[in-house]
Amino acid sequence: xxxxxxxxxxxxxxxDYAASRHNVASVLGGASTRNxxxxxxxxxxxxxxxxxxxxxxxxxxxxxxxxxxxxxxxxESWPLTQERVRYEAEALVQAxxxxxxxxxxxxxxxxxxxxxxxxxxxxxxxxxxxxxxEGKVYPxxxxxxxxxxxxxxxxxxxxxxxGAELRRARQAFGQNEDMCELTEQVIxxxxxxxxxxxxxxxxxxxxxxxxxxxxxxxKRAICSLKEKFMTNAQALLHxxxxxxxxxxxxxxxxxxxxxxxxxxxMGFDIGAFLANLxxxxxxxxxxxxxxxxxxxxxxDWLLETFTETWSVFERRFxxxxxxxGVRCDCGGLSPQIMFGKEVPEALQSYQRSFxxxxxVDSLGFAGAKMIRRIIGxxxxxxxxxxxxxxxxxxxxxxxxxxxxELMLNASALTPLSVVEMILACEQ
Amino acid sequence: xxxxxxxxxxxxxxxDYAASRHNVASVLGGASTRNxxxxxxxxxxxxxxxxxxxxxxxxxxxxxxxxxxxxxxxxESWPLTQERVRYEAEALVQAxxxxxxxxxxxxxxxxxxxxxxxxxxxxxxxxxxxxxxEGKVYPxxxxxxxxxxxxxxxxxxxxxxxGAELRRARQAFGQNEDMCELTEQVIxxxxxxxxxxxxxxxxxxxxxxxxxxxxxxxKRAICSLKEKFMTNAQALLHxxxxxxxxxxxxxxxxxxxxxxxxxxxMGFDIGAFLANLxxxxxxxxxxxxxxxxxxxxxxDWLLETFTETWSVFERRFxxxxxxxGVRCDCGGLSPQIMFGKEVPEALQSYQRSFxxxxxVDSLGFAGAKMIRRIIGxxxxxxxxxxxxxxxxxxxxxxxxxxxxELMLNASALTPLSVVEMILACEQ
Ligand SMILES: Nc1ncnc2c1ncn2[C@@H]1O[C@H](COP(=O)(O)OP(=O)(O)O)[C@@H](O)[C@H]1O
Ligand SMILES: Nc1ncnc2c1ncn2[C@@H]1O[C@H](COP(=O)(O)OP(=O)(O)O)[C@@H](O)[C@H]1O
Ligand SMILES: [Mg+2]
Ligand SMILES: [Mg+2]
Ligand SMILES: [Mg+2]
Ligand SMILES: [Mg+2]
Ligand SMILES: [Mg+2]
Numbered sequence: 074x075x076x077x078x079x080x081x082x083x084x085x086x087x088x089d090y091a092a093s094r095h096n097v098a099s100v101l102g103g104a105s106t107r108n109x110x111x112x113x114x115x116x117x118x119x120x121x122x123x124x125x126x127x128x129x130x131x132x133x134x135x136x137x138x139x140x141x142x143x144x145x146x147x148x149e150s151w152p153l154t155q156e157r158v159r160y161e162a163e164a165l166v167q168a169x170x171x172x173x174x175x176x177x178x179x180x181x182x183x184x185x186x187x188x189x190x191x192x193x194x195x196x197x198x199x200x201x202x203x204x205x206x207e208g209k210v211y212p213x214x215x216x217x218x219x220x221x222x223x224x225x226x227x228x229x230x231x232x233x234x235x236g237a238e239l240r241r242a243r244q245a246f247g248q249n250e251d252m253c254e255l256t257e258q259v260i261x262x263x264x265x266x267x268x269x270x271x272x273x274x275x276x277x278x279x280x281x282x283x284x285x286x287x288x289x290x291x292k293r294a295i296c297s298l299k300e301k302f303m304t305n306a307q308a309l310l311h312x313x314x315x316x317x318x319x320x321x322x323x324x325x326x327x328x329x330x331x332x333x334x335x336x337x338x339m340g341f342d343i344g345a346f347l348a349n350l351x352x353x354x355x356x357x358x359x360x361x362x363x364x365x366x367x368x369x370x371x372x373d374w375l376l377e378t379f380t381e382t383w384s385v386f387e388r389r390f391x392x393x394x395x396x397x398g399v400r401c402d403c404g405g406l407s408p409q410i411m412f413g414k415e416v417p418e419a420l421q422s423y424q425r426s427f428x429x430x431x432x433v434d435s436l437g438f439a440g441a442k443m444i445r446r447i448i449g450x451x452x453x454x455x456x457x458x459x460x461x462x463x464x465x466x467x468x469x470x471x472x473x474x475x476x477x478e479l480m481l482n483a484s485a486l487t488p489l490s491v492v493e494m495i496l497a498c499e500q
Numbered sequence: 501x502x503x504x505x506x507x508x509x510x511x512x513x514x515x516d517y518a519a520s521r522h523n524v525a526s527v528l529g530g531a532s533t534r535n536x537x538x539x540x541x542x543x544x545x546x547x548x549x550x551x552x553x554x555x556x557x558x559x560x561x562x563x564x565x566x567x568x569x570x571x572x573x574x575x576e577s578w579p580l581t582q583e584r585v586r587y588e589a590e591a592l593v594q595a596x597x598x599x600x601x602x603x604x605x606x607x608x609x610x611x612x613x614x615x616x617x618x619x620x621x622x623x624x625x626x627x628x629x630x631x632x633x634e635g636k637v638y639p640x641x642x643x644x645x646x647x648x649x650x651x652x653x654x655x656x657x658x659x660x661x662x663g664a665e666l667r668r669a670r671q672a673f674g675q676n677e678d679m680c681e682l683t684e685q686v687i688x689x690x691x692x693x694x695x696x697x698x699x700x701x702x703x704x705x706x707x708x709x710x711x712x713x714x715x716x717x718x719k720r721a722i723c724s725l726k727e728k729f730m731t732n733a734q735a736l737l738h739x740x741x742x743x744x745x746x747x748x749x750x751x752x753x754x755x756x757x758x759x760x761x762x763x764x765x766m767g768f769d770i771g772a773f774l775a776n777l778x779x780x781x782x783x784x785x786x787x788x789x790x791x792x793x794x795x796x797x798x799x800d801w802l803l804e805t806f807t808e809t810w811s812v813f814e815r816r817f818x819x820x821x822x823x824x825g826v827r828c829d830c831g832g833l834s835p836q837i838m839f840g841k842e843v844p845e846a847l848q849s850y851q852r853s854f855x856x857x858x859x860v861d862s863l864g865f866a867g868a869k870m871i872r873r874i875i876g877x878x879x880x881x882x883x884x885x886x887x888x889x890x891x892x893x894x895x896x897x898x899x900x901x902x903x904x905e906l907m908l909n910a911s912a913l914t915p916l917s918v919v920e921m922i923l924a925c926e927q
Contacts, residue, residue, distance in 0.1 A: 231727060234682060239731075250664060262837065270508050304666075423720040
């Protein structure tokens, strides 16, 4: 299967493949050292194959990621076009250009082979979700993710680009058809009705799931969010920015796995990250009870990171906006003829209303992402791996309540009152 | 100038052109009757050339519309790509398919010649704006325009198509680069600052124009609307649905001139039409005073048409939604697994919130369109042609006040209270 010229790689053929691409081979120590190379498949994701290729010495490594024409964890019975690899590659390249400290460099994108070769994020980088589950804290996380989101979202938006450039970029990028469709199904539809893919800790959560699935106001809220997802082409998003798409050390943070990238509402990325912080937050008492661990320090850090991420995002977004300043043409959202040469009160007033809308969107999408991770097709290990079902269900119930609040009352919540609400759901 | 193979037509060569296209020739009585044909250029628009070609008998006629690579009323010094003709042709064809009673049939779209040949809307069809200025009333107008908008906007939206189909349609259609840029300039930017293109009845309006151009809340409102215009790809719009883009008799109504068509927010089309009704409404007392005409009947009709258009639009939009019913897949906004087989209370609640957002958008865009037609580059004859500057300025001031209210307070206005506000501005 796959298009002409496509061959699925394995741990042996990936070495020849790496040797055949000049700039990959040179990262690995040169093609002449090929015989000393080795590869390991580490794809822990559900969808693709990921190889770590180690070259002439232990510090010469690259990642080779290949997308097959089907969903990895299901097999050929769930086909998925390899177009997603182009979207991932283009989004990675653009995000690296905008924010090189938080996105790995791409060495090669190969359409025919549906393969991306990129920088290997060396140990001690690990997937953030794993670190959090182990009880680690990442003091720089809010600063880094806030910066990553502010930069990638601002720079790909109408604010930075103006209408004309935004339209060109959107048209050239395309629509990421398959991945958007998948999102519409698993986030915005199935959790709110009877679907074979749904599952939850049962019977403990049956009552609240049934409430959620029969709540007219929640259905209205999820449909509004779904329409926003479908129609609001505001910026080039990561599209799947959960804690499994971030690789961290205590001092560094990288976003990977942009295969769901599309032009959509900024709040969808922000909400994804915030939701995953909250899912981890509500899992704390579960891990504490099951393993007898003291999670209080991590608990505080997670809540602080929630608040701090938004505040870094907002500050850095506005800093970039103010730095760019007013535009001389009519294309942008800060034209000089309207606002004068400086950034005056009038522009500040628009900036506040802009950020407020992004805030409301972010909370709404966060709520939707929390709910789907507890009752939809794909759960998160933070909660799912809590061994005791009773204890797990208690955590999940709190998270469901919080998710519901976020979806229904986003526009009434402030950065202060949302924390109160989060804590109230924990009781 | 123009691309290879492009020739600008004139009243002579347009006959040979018509004869050379089989299905055009046959509407005109067959190519063999070519010697009895004649043509007349009637383009009263600012941008393109429009020929009425009359064939073998007076009832055999077609319209040939050609777009030159520049703006007609300015000349080669304002270049404009001919891509707009493709957008116009595709939007016309789609709108005719969706709503054949209110859109002329296209016989030929010729890329190379940047030409559209379409049905001639025979007398007594005239441009609606002209009819209104003459004092005519059109009893079917609200019903027809409400139906046209409900049908074209519903059928090209995520509601009718689902996300996947909407994304395909959007990508295939493209972005109508030039025309969207023009709109951003003349509607969403220039009127709110000092721009050479701006002009108004001066000195009478100088005070209110200066208020408008220094009002921070209005700048915030126009920037929010501009961002919505740039990013909210909700449905395939006409893009320029003012009373100069409608041709009517007492019993028929057709939308023409889709060259600004793009995927945008539904409220932008609805607002354009509502704004032009209100501009006519506020011109009434001016015409009455200047010409001693009794305009009271037309005045009532315009206000009724304003109200009635929204109510027809809303009813017909929801009828189509309910008729289509729930979807078996996850692609749309009314999935069966979420709402059940019928259209229950939960879906109705979402429908109400959807229509409320379209309403608010429509009023906001209407306000912006009113303001730009009085202080921006392109005015409307309804007001502009009132001969006495004092009297004209009185009308324009009322319209500016109303436009400002609509932009600032859209979300607080209901179909009832908006009428009170419109009347209050008239005092
Ligand atoms: N650049 C990288 N450096 C180090 N490890 C990586 C890198 N990219 C991916 N990985 C590893 O491979 C796993 C799967 O990669 P990912 O891009 O998330 O694939 P999928 O699309 O299948 O989810 C990641 O969880 C991570 O462990
Ligand atoms: N299908 C038609 N039937 C009759 N008259 C038409 C038709 N299309 C255009 N016209 C006439 O030509 C004029 C200009 O057409 P329009 O499409 O508005 O061109 P422009 O894009 O230059 O504004 C209209 O105002 C109308 O008088
Ligand atoms: Mg992944
Ligand atoms: Mg992935
Ligand atoms: Mg589970
Ligand atoms: Mg016209
Ligand atoms: Mg036109």
